[in-house]
Amino acid sequence: MKYAITFGFMSAAMAAAAFVYPSVGALLAWTSISFAGVSIAYAGAGARALGKGRDGRISSLHRIVLLPYLAFSWTVWHLCRILGREPSFNRIDDKLTVGRRLLSSEIPDGFEHYVDLTAEFEDPAIIRDHPSYRCLPILDAGIPSPQDLCRTIEAVSEGSTYVHCAQGHGRTGVFALALLIHRGRITTTQEGLDVLKSMRPAINLNRTQQRFIENYLIWRRKPDSSGSPALS
Incomplete structure (x- = not known):
């Protein structure tokens, strides 16, 4: 608010x-x-x-x-971008890289999926034209709708994935945690934050984002966690 x-x-x-x-x-x-x-x-x-x-x-x-x-x-x-010293992106593991929005000259090779979380920017055309480009617009410091999150997570559940928002911190952290949970890479939110922050220290979630991910984790643990959860 x-x-x-x-x-x-x-x-x-x-x-x-x-x-x-x-x-x-x-x-x-x-x-x-x-x-x-x-x-x-x-x-x-x-x-x-x-x-x-x-x-x-x-x-x-x-x-x-x-x-x-x-x-x-x-x-x-x-x-x-010009004044900051943070890398444009950081590799979390072989299947996940997180970062900020990239310029055309900065786009790395070898990714099967690109996930764009910005609502206020457009990615370069070379990314938007990628066969597995996914756009999930989220307001800065905000959270996605549960339905959109689950749909996008399912679409990139396998394969090497680049996830970004404007600077690669809050919104990127939310999606990256949900993806790591979905892939079975982590079992708690704190574990996931430790993994992400070890590679990209500026990643941080506000209280709304933290609660959203905690609810997502609870939903994933349910035996009947099919469909789209009510997470917000």
Whole structure:
């Protein structure tokens, strides 16, 4: 909810500024509308409010309406990429590699699956065109729907997999833990976090994400754990 409040405040501030500075009022109003849309997404509408489809593309309408927010996100992402010292990705084991969103020049070879967890970015076309590219849009610091998680986990249950969000920390940690649990690689959340953090120390889950994974683990342990669980 703090993201909804933050972007809601930013939207209100831009709207107020539009009246104070009429010479750039249209630009400020556009920014206000963009941030308001993101606030609505975090308030409950979910990642679908950002317009990213399963093909990994953000719709043209959402690109236009949300352009100020998207430009803000791109700026922050590039600054983190340029100024940060963290590797773009880390190999957890022979079947799983986690990391941030990659540039076209950074894409490693040899992966059977690519899992894109961002709602605010598009992967390079060379990744989106991969036969086993999977897009599961999740809001930053958020969790996926149980149905979408289970569907995507099943699709990449075997084979070498690259999993990423924007920086390869929270959302990536959630999916990577669920995949390790599904593959029988770990038996507890803490064990999984220890495995992930030993290779990529900045991986960290907030309380909502931690609870989500704990519930996923409980569901996986049930003898009749078929279908899609109610995890949230």
